[in-house]
Amino acid sequence: MRRRLYFVLPDVASARRMLDDLLLARIEERHIRFLAKRGILLPDMPEATVFQKTDLVHGAELGMAIGGMAGVLGGLIVVFFPPEGVSLQLVTILLSALLGALFGAWVASLAASAVPNSRLKAFEKDIEEGKVLMIVDVPFRRTHEIMELVHRTHPEASDHGVEPTFPAFP
Known part of the structure; x- marks a missing residue:
């Protein structure tokens, strides 16, 4: 498990x-990201x-x-009020829920890809002023050690909290 700082x-x-300093502390580069105004970051710095x-x-x-909920509702309607001459089974509800969930995830992710991350809203003013946001995902057991480091x-760095634990996959 990892924590996001x-x-x-x-x-x-x-x-x-x-x-x-974080690389020397053995935090992999893939777990360190920076967010700043466009064109400010150096090419070798990993961007968010x-x-x-x-x-x-x-x-x-x-x-x-x-x-998924819409799919279940649609499946229930089709099963209990089937078209003329068609006999549907309850597996229709499961299939419609699965298709509804997949379609819903696809459509909503397309829309959400144009929306800025709501968790980063608190940092917008700092970024506009030319400051740099650093996001670091550290192993749970090393959270305190990295924050102390x-x-x-870097006393000039302002600490803006820890995000709850999330899975360690990349």
């Missing part, structure tokens, strides 16, 4: 030094992914739930 750094030079910048995941989850070596 957020830090706001005053400039790119500070962010670059922070990246080096689409999943971190947008509400894509949240939208897909919501669409899957709504689509950042506070000790």
Whole structure:
């Protein structure tokens, strides 16, 4: 399990030094991301992914739930009020729920990919001012150690909290 840490750094030079320190602390580069105004980050600094910048995941989850419920409702209607001369079984409800969930996830993720991540709304002002947001996913057991490292070596970094635990897959 991993925890996501957020830090706001005053400039790119500070962010670059922070990246080096975290790499020396054996945090893999794939778990460190930066978000700043367009064109500010250095080419060798890992930029935040689409999943971190947008509400894509949240939208897909919501669409899957709504689509699944709509599929169940549609399946129930078709099973209990079948078309003339057709005999449908209860598996129709399961199939329609599955198709509804898939369709809902697809449509909602398309829409959500254009919406900025609501979790990052608190950082918009800092980013517009030219500051750099650093997002670090650290192993649960190293959370305290990494936070201490950042506070000790980079007093200019402002700590903006810890996101709840999430699975460790990439």
